[in-house]
Amino acid sequence: MTQARFVAAANLIDQWSDNVVHGEPPVRYPIGTGELGRIEIGPGLVTLLGGAPGAGKTAFSMQATIDALRLTPDLRALICNVEMPPDALLDRQLARLSGVSLTRIRHRQFDADHRQRLERGIATLRSVADRLCFLQPPFDLANVAAAADRFEAAMLVLDYIQRISPPGNETEARNTVNRTMDYLRQFADADVAVIVISAVGRTRDGKGRSSYSGEGLNLASFRESSELEFGADDAFILHPEQDDAEGSTVRLKHLKSRYAECRTLMLEFDRHQQHFSCIGTAGDAAATATSPSGNDHNAALAALWDRTAPASEESDEG
Numbered sequence: 001m002t003q004a005r006f007v008a009a010a011n012l013i014d015q016w017s018d019n020v021v022h023g024e025p026p027v028r029y030p031i032g033t034g035e036l037g038r039i040e041i042g043p044g045l046v047t048l049l050g051g052a053p054g055a056g057k058t059a060f061s062m063q064a065t066i067d068a069l070r071l072t073p074d075l076r077a078l079i080c081n082v083e084m085p086p087d088a089l090l091d092r093q094l095a096r097l098s099g100v101s102l103t104r105i106r107h108r109q110f111d112a113d114h115r116q117r118l119e120r121g122i123a124t125l126r127s128v129a130d131r132l133c134f135l136q137p138p139f140d141l142a143n144v145a146a147a148a149d150r151f152e153a154a155m156l157v158l159d160y161i162q163r164i165s166p167p168g169n170e171t172e173a174r175n176t177v178n179r180t181m182d183y184l185r186q187f188a189d190a191d192v193a194v195i196v197i198s199a200v201g202r203t204r205d206g207k208g209r210s211s212y213s214g215e216g217l218n219l220a221s222f223r224e225s226s227e228l229e230f231g232a233d234d235a236f237i238l239h240p241e242q243d244d245a246e247g248s249t250v251r252l253k254h255l256k257s258r259y260a261e262c263r264t265l266m267l268e269f270d271r272h273q274q275h276f277s278c279i280g281t282a283g284d285a286a287a288t289a290t291s292p293s294g295n296d297h298n299a300a301l302a303a304l305w306d307r308t309a310p311a312s313e314e315s316d317e318g
Contacts, residue, residue: 029155029193030071031064035265035278040234040257041068043154043191046184048232048256050198050222055238056250057197058084058159059092059274064195065157066093069128078153080135080144082163089134090125092274097121101272140165141183148192156187159197161228178227185231198222200237219255233258241266251282 028042041047041064051057058081065077081089095102098121100114110118133151135144141164148156158164166179181196188194200221217237222228229235235256241249250269254262264282269275 029068029075031068032071032278035263035281036064036276038263039064040260041155041195042193044188044193045233046181046188046194046196046231048196048198048222048228048235049238050200050217050236051238052200052217055240056269056271056276057238058089059269060238060252060276061157061159061195061197062089062093063096063274063276065132065155066097066125066128068155069131070124074131075155076131076133076151076153077155077157078133078135078144078148078151079157079159080139080164081157081159082139083159086134093125094118094121095273096275097124099273102274103272138165139163140167141180142167145183145187148187153192155193155195156184157195157197158184161196161198181227181231188233196228196232198228217253229256232256249279250276253282 026042026044028040030037031039031041039047049057049061062079065079069075069077079086079089091105092102094100095105098105098114098117100110100117100121104110104114133147133153135147137143144156144158144164147153161177161180161184164180166176166183168179184194184196200217217239219229219235221237222235233256234254237253237255239251239253241251248269248271250267252265252267254264256262265278266280266282267276268279270277
């Protein structure tokens with residue numbers, strides 16, 4: 001006969017109520033200010049971010065990581081990106097933090113008036129450099145675990161999960177992702193914050209066409225989705241508000257929240273500078289407001305820049 005295993009609420013309620021009234025709030029690593037600061041990233045949580053190719057998943061996760069390091073001075077983070085080398089990732093963040101366009105930075109085409117802005121951005125990145133590391137091949141979980149342990153990383157960013165191998169010789173894609181997610185839950189249970197980037201599959205839009213249209217993207221859109229859905233504490237999909245992939249207004253659709261309410265955000269994505277700014281929550285009048293200018297972009301980050309740089313300057317569009 002199976003042994004019954006349970007705990008009566010009467011045996012829990014005193015400890016639980018004391019924790020509610022007198023306990024410490026959970027540790028969270030804010031990734032920005034305002035509404036962005038309400039996204040829950042922290043020890044014990046697995047946060048899943050999906051999106052179509054070019055939607056800005058990597059740009060968003062990098063912005064979140066750099067700003068989390070700036071806002072939490074003792075945080076240490078490891079980034080596993082299987083598609084882009086560290087220099088390219090840093091180029092993108094330099095564009096965001098300096099206000100100099102990514103095209104200029106990529107091609108190293110600067111004018112004299114870019115110097116101060118570049119110095120400011122580099123100084124900001126330098127201020128977190130000793131608490132940030134990038135995984136080198138092989139891109140598998142054994143290396144992730146060893147590097148995170150050696151670097152004492154409290155935040156892991158895995159970009160993206162379908163390309164990161166778990167231990168063993170499993171080759172079937174769904175089983176591989178399921179096993180990877182099992183290990184990531186163990187990482188989270190060891191008080192690590194885990195951010196998982198995932199590819200999504202095409203769905204049918206309102207006209208029956210196969211596309212990445214935001215109206216059709218949901219939890220089932222994540223590639224090899226079943227274990228991703230179950231294992232994530234929060235799940236988001238990032239997609240342009242319109243079908244135009246180059247559109248600047250994007251929706252960070254909050255599809256699942258294990259512990260709180262879902263809160264979908266409307267963001268402005270400046271592709272020249274690889275910068276996301278929140279313009280409201282879904283349904284807000286602010287979500288249809290005029291796009292922020294470069295000066296507004298810089299002003300929104302002024303409190304962060306004050307730690308390492310002088311006052312902001314006008315942005316550079318090209």
